Amino acid sequence: MKHAKILIADDEAAITTGLSAILEDAGYAVDVVSDGQKALEALIAERYGVVLADLKMPKLDGLTLLGELQQRKIPTECIIITGQATVDSAVQAMQQGAYDYIEKPLNAEKLNRLKALIPKALDKYQVQQTNRELASKLEGLTHYAELTGQSESMRSVYQVIEAVAPSTASVLILGESGTGKELVARALHSKSDRAKGPFFALNCAALPKEILENELFGHEKGAFTGSISEKPGAFEMSSGGTIFLDEMAEMSPDIQVKLLRAIETKQVRRLGGKKEISVDIRILAATNKNLQKAIADGELREDLYYRLAVVEIDLPPLRERADDIQLLANEFLGRFAQQNGKTLTGFDDAAWEWVMSYHWPGNVRELKNAVERAVIMSRGTTIGPTDIIPRHLRNGGGMPAALTIPMGATAAEARQQLVLRTFASTQGDAERTAKVLGLSEREVRGELLSIVTGEAVADTEAAPRADAKSQPAAAPVRPAKKKESAPPPRPPAKKPMAKKGR
Ligand SMILES: Nc1ncnc2c1ncn2[C@@H]1O[C@H](COP(=O)(O)OP(=O)(O)OP(=O)(O)O)[C@@H](O)[C@H]1O
Ligand SMILES: [Mg+2]
Numbered sequence: 001m002k003h004a005k006i007l008i009a010d011d012e013a014a015i016t017t018g019l020s021a022i023l024e025d026a027g028y029a030v031d032v033v034s035d036g037q038k039a040l041e042a043l044i045a046e047r048y049g050v051v052l053a054d055l056k057m058p059k060l061d062g063l064t065l066l067g068e069l070q071q072r073k074i075p076t077e078c079i080i081i082t083g084q085a086t087v088d089s090a091v092q093a094m095q096q097g098a099y100d101y102i103e104k105p106l107n108a109e110k111l112n113r114l115k116a117l118i119p120k121a122l123d124k125y126q127v128q129q130t131n132r133e134l135a136s137k138l139e140g141l142t143h144y145a146e147l148t149g150q151s152e153s154m155r156s157v158y159q160v161i162e163a164v165a166p167s168t169a170s171v172l173i174l175g176e177s178g179t180g181k182e183l184v185a186r187a188l189h190s191k192s193d194r195a196k197g198p199f200f201a202l203n204c205a206a207l208p209k210e211i212l213e214n215e216l217f218g219h220e221k222g223a224f225t226g227s228i229s230e231k232p233g234a235f236e237m238s239s240g241g242t243i244f245l246d247e248m249a250e251m252s253p254d255i256q257v258k259l260l261r262a263i264e265t266k267q268v269r270r271l272g273g274k275k276e277i278s279v280d281i282r283i284l285a286a287t288n289k290n291l292q293k294a295i296a297d298g299e300l301r302e303d304l305y306y307r308l309a310v311v312e313i314d315l316p317p318l319r320e321r322a323d324d325i326q327l328l329a330n331e332f333l334g335r336f337a338q339q340n341g342k343t344l345t346g347f348d349d350a351a352w353e354w355v356m357s358y359h360w361p362g363n364v365r366e367l368k369n370a371v372e373r374a375v376i377m378s379r380g381t382t383i384g385p386t387d388i389i390p391r392h393l394r395n396g397g398g399m400p401a402a403l404t405i406p407m408g409a410t411a412a413e414a415r416q417q418l419v420l421r422t423f424a425s426t427q428g429d430a431e432r433t434a435k436v437l438g439l440s441e442r443e444v445r446g447e448l449l450s451i452v453t454g455e456a457v458a459d460t461e462a463a464p465r466a467d468a469k470s471q472p473a474a475a476p477v478r479p480a481k482k483k484e485s486a487p488p489p490r491p492p493a494k495k496p497m498a499k500k501g502r
């Protein structure tokens with residue numbers, strides 16, 4: 001890999017000429033400046049891995065230059081060149097984040113030390129640069145492999161996938177049904193060196209024990225009645241690739257034993273076979289079961305659990321990822337509208353209110369299905385609440401009967417939630433909402449508008465009337481606090497855990 005450039009900043013020509021010759025001989029690209037100000041300008045204009053800065057330079061001394069670099073978040077590593085009289089300042093520079101310092105005169109011994117220091121400083125710069133690139137690559141991310149999501153918790157999931165994909169560590173993916181466990185498994189495969197190899201998914205709950213065993217390990221000819229030919233199992237067929245064991249807690253005890261053995265020895269034996277066959281496999285597993293309970297109940301071997309859960313990724317339920325609901329809903333809308341040849345511009349306000357306040361027990365799968373159905377049902381150019389709310393929930397069944405208002409919420413926030421939930425439970429009927437709550441229809445609409453626009457409702461008396469558009473409102477409409485426009489409070493998003501080294 002090509003080294004990052006080095007900048008030498010010193011007012012003594014003898015030093016800069018000598019140093020740059022030595023470093024260029026050693027294969028580095030070097031630039032030279034004669035004072036601190038020029039050094040700063042160069043470091044702003046161009047990326048350098050290391051700057052060798054004289055402590056005493058005209059215009060900006062080395063220490064001030066270091067401070068400027070830090071303030072501007074310029075990541076170049078700084079090595080201070082100092083005279084004997086200023087060693088104290090050089091030590092101070094190191095305390096402030098300089099990589100190291102070298103004392104003048106630059107005799108052969110010092111130059112050797114410097115030549116040893118530079119690659120280390122460049123390495124540090126490069127490692128940090130890679131980390132920064134990874135962080136910034138994932139920072140604004142809304143999509144990763146086939147996954148869609150921009151919530152903080154999904155970005156943490158992306159980060160764990162990015163970090164563990166290249167290894168062969170087994171990963172256990174946890175999460176409620178429909179949270180995207182299989183997509184995470186596919187992402188782990190596609191981001192790994194095994195991406196060109198096969199990805200073999202097996203659902204341990206869907207297959208009867210004998211068939212699952214046969215699928216995993218294969219059989220020899222004549223292994224059982226009717227086995228007229230040999231059949232390699234998933235382990236053999238996907239050697240060099242990845243096996244995904246879905247619903248792994250449903251495996252029978254004897255398959256668990258065989259699996260454990262295969263993982264430990266990296267060898268399998270077909271049913272009815274004597275030969276050990278070496279395999280090169282990465283195993284991913286998923287479950288929505290409470291594994292501690294499955295282990296305590298003796299359904300899952302603890303040793304197998306530890307083998308499979310070298311790293312755990314915990315996918316948070318959709319209701320805890322408010323940021324993702326809107327993104328996913330819009331994306332599914334676009335996709336299904338295109339598939340169905342419909343021109344749809346989006347969801348109307350009432351549909352959005354329901355989408356954002358529903359608790360999505362079936363997670364992304366349920367949202368995806370709901371949007372597909374809504375697209376098919378829709379007759380207009382936007383999706384309305386009756387298109388998207390499933391029939392069995394139309395009578396408020398999807399809404400919790402009780403409303404929880406967190407301590408610390410204002411009366412205005414509580415009122416907004418009450419209106420929102422009731423509105424959703426009446427499938428977006430403002431008139432019925434008003435009746436149920438004992439409010440006027442205008443008040444209900446005012447609340448809904450304020451939720452949608454993010455602006456607080458003006459006092460009831462002063463609320464602008466629909467028929468008084470041209471008149472200035474009697475009282476100025478206060479800009480809402482951000483909190484007031486937010487959807488109903490949700491439990492704090494769980495961060496995915498990555499446990500390593502078990
Ligand atoms: N983050 C996401 N972005 C886009 N689509 C998603 C996402 N998460 C899930 N889906 C979609 O939702 C559906 C369910 O996802 P998936 O099968 O991965 O969930 P799961 O957690 O494995 O569910 P189960 O536990 O029921 O097997 C799929 O159609 C998938 O494409
Ligand atoms: Mg699944």
